[in-house]
Amino acid sequence: MDKITDQIHVYFLPMMAPGHMIPLVDMARQFARHGVKATIITTPLNASKFSKTIQRDRELGSDISIRTTEFPCKEVGLPEGCENLASTTSSEMTLKFVKALYLFQQPLQQFLEEDHPDCIIAGSFFPWTVDVAAKLGIPRLSFSGSGLLPLCAHYSLMEHKPQLKVESETEEFIIPGLPDTIKMSRQQISDHLKDEKETPMTEIVNDILRAEKISYGAIVNSFYELESNYVKHYREVVGRKAWHVGPVSLCNKDNEDKAQRGQESSFSEQQCLDWLNTKEPKSVIYICFGSMSIFSSAQLLEIAIALEASDQQFIWVVKQSTTNEEQDKWMPEGFEENLNGRGLIIKGWAPQVLILDHEAIGGFVTHCGWNSLLEGVAAGVPMVTWPLSAEQFFNEKLLVEILKIGVPVGAQAWSQRTDSRVPINRENIQRAVTKLMVGQEADEMRRRAAALGKSAKMAVEKGGSSDNSLVSLLEELRWGMSSSN
Known part of the structure; x- marks a missing residue:
């Protein structure tokens, strides 16, 4: 690939929680191995968890780096050093933490204006990135940390609300319209789905759903052979673009990489x-x-x-x-x-x-x-x-x-x-x-x-389903770059 003329620059903004950061950092490394310039945005304390791995990738020739900005602990009333969801110990702290994620807009905007990347891949808890990306005229891909079956099931529950039609917490209902018959009870789903009542998270969930709708698409840590029916369902029924590029953990080939993950x-x-x-x-x-x-x-x-x-x-x-x-x-x-x-x-x-x-x-x-x-x-x-x-x-x-x-x-x-x-x-x-x-x-x-x-x-090897999916995404982004130039 001609590095100078058509190297794509992608920003990765992972939600600061182990289950989101670990796969998105692996994904950034995977993109970099495909010749992409990858920049991971996080806070200093979170960066220290994976900076050795990134340094090793750089020494091996990957164009990958980390940019840090301070976590606004004080502004939202969190103790100093509480920069990761894993450090929260109560639902009050969790809510403050999620609100703090909205305060990254200003520093991120500044980075974007300096770097002019071609695309931003952001954790779904940063819904405002969809507006920032639109202003800059670049695509925003959303990363939720889950697979396609849960995304399709969640969409169906929001759309059809079968959970509101049962008499009790334990009575089962079928999630409508899915490729498989999946039965659940109300006690197995999260609070924001249980009823129409407002919860402290309602506004944030609605904001996330709004952003998903107008995002360029979703990038998913999954592979076609694992949930092929849901890859199709998400694209055809939910009607959104999705690229499956996983399992991203397989980019850790040697024991040192595997041991230092997290x-x-x-x-x-x-x-x-x-x-x-x-x-x-x-x-x-x-x-x-x-x-x-x-x-x-x-x-x-x-x-x-x-x-x-x-x-x-x-x-x-x-x-x-x-x-x-x-x-x-x-x-x-x-x-x-x-x-x-x-x-x-x-x-x-x-x-x-x-x-x-x-x-x-x-x-x-x-x-x-x-x-x-x-x-x-x-x-x-x-x-x-x-x-x-x-x-x-x-x-x-x-x-x-x-x-x-x-x-x-x-x-x-x-x-x-x-x-x-x-x-x-x-x-x-x-x-x-x-x-x-x-x-x-x-x-x-x-x-x-x-x-x-x-x-x-096999999915992540050259010519496998996830590798092909990643290559087609990069081609689409490169086409978008050339047509906007």
């Missing part, structure tokens, strides 16, 4: 690998509930007892907001000592992609966050599904009912708050783990998951 782990990657290397293929189950989920001590105790009773080998990532004194309350007497090398407990952040890609991993207990779902799919492992909030109940339907590589643990109710969740009991956890790891049904799920893992890897 943030520093509390456990060295070498320790993880050394432990996994002593295990038989497909014999270990990995348990992790994403970067935002904190479980109550009562729930952690149920998981611990279920794991002890299941006789399976495991790696369990435990995130807790409690102090060390409280920690012992949930851990059964002598739990860690009795494991005898059968289990590994990681407190804090874990190098998830590195672990999932190891041949010893035979299953994954997940909260069904879209990134975790895709990382599990790319690694070719079946999953125990334990949705908590966001779009995770939609994602569970994809894994369990459509792809048939998931076993539900029995979570019934959507909730962002730890204290309002009814714990899943040890019997249900043990039953799901055993069903995933042992027996003929487990073998069949593993076969399906392995085939899907192969498709995921």
Whole structure:
């Protein structure tokens, strides 16, 4: 490609939350490997989480850089250093955080005027970017961090409102017009969908929906073979342009990249690998509930007892907001000592992609966050599904009912708050783990998951469905550049 004359310059503005930043940074790196000049806009504290990776890509010849601007903590009444959604601890803080995202308009506009990029890819929580892009006459692509099935399901619920026609929270309804029969209950969807009542988020959600409608299109971390019916449905029924360019986690080829994805782990990657290397293929189950989920001590105790009773080998990532004194309350007497090398407990952040890609991993207990779902799919492992909030109940339907590589643990109710969740009991956890790891049904799920893992890897290779989708987007942007010059 002639760098000087037709190099495209794309701005990436990720929402400051691990589940949004990690894939959008990977996406920027992918664009840069296709000859694009990529600029990631974030705050200094967030930049420090991935600056080493970007530096390494630059040394390898990628035209990729980071521009930072301060996070307006004080202006919205957040404590100093609260620059990532993962640092918020209450719904009040979350709301302040989302409002702070609106204050990036001024600094971003300044950057845009200095750099004149050809396109901006922005997290959906920056709806105002659609107006800024229109003023500059450049396309704005939206990135929501989820797949196409959840986007289509959300669109249908907003359009047809079947959730308002049921008598109770637990009565099931069918989401109309989707390629598959998907049944949900009101208790499995987020508050803003439940009724017509205004919530603190209503205005923001409406703003996001307005921006999606007039955006140039959506860019999605997914691949055609995973949800082909929903790629078509989104384009033809929802009527919007979409490019699927995932799984973007597969741009991390070596162990160093995989280990540094996200943030520093509390456990060295070498320790993880050394432990996994002593295990038989497909014999270990990995348990992790994403970067935002904190479980109550009562729930952690149920998981611990279920794991002890299941006789399976495991790696369990435990995130807790409690102090060390409280920690012992949930851990059964002598739990860690009795494991005898059968289990590994990681407190804090874990190098998830590195672990999932190891041949010893035979299953994954997940909260069904879209990134975790895709990382599990790319690694070719079946999953125990334990949705908590966001779009995770939609994602569970994809894994369990459509792809048939998931076993539900029995979570019934959507909730962002730890204290309002009814714990899943040890019997249900043990039953799901055993069903995933042992027996003929487990073998069949593993076969399906392995085939899907192969498709995921092929999708991002040269000539694969996601690679072709990215190339066609770049051609469209380049055509737009030449016709506006």
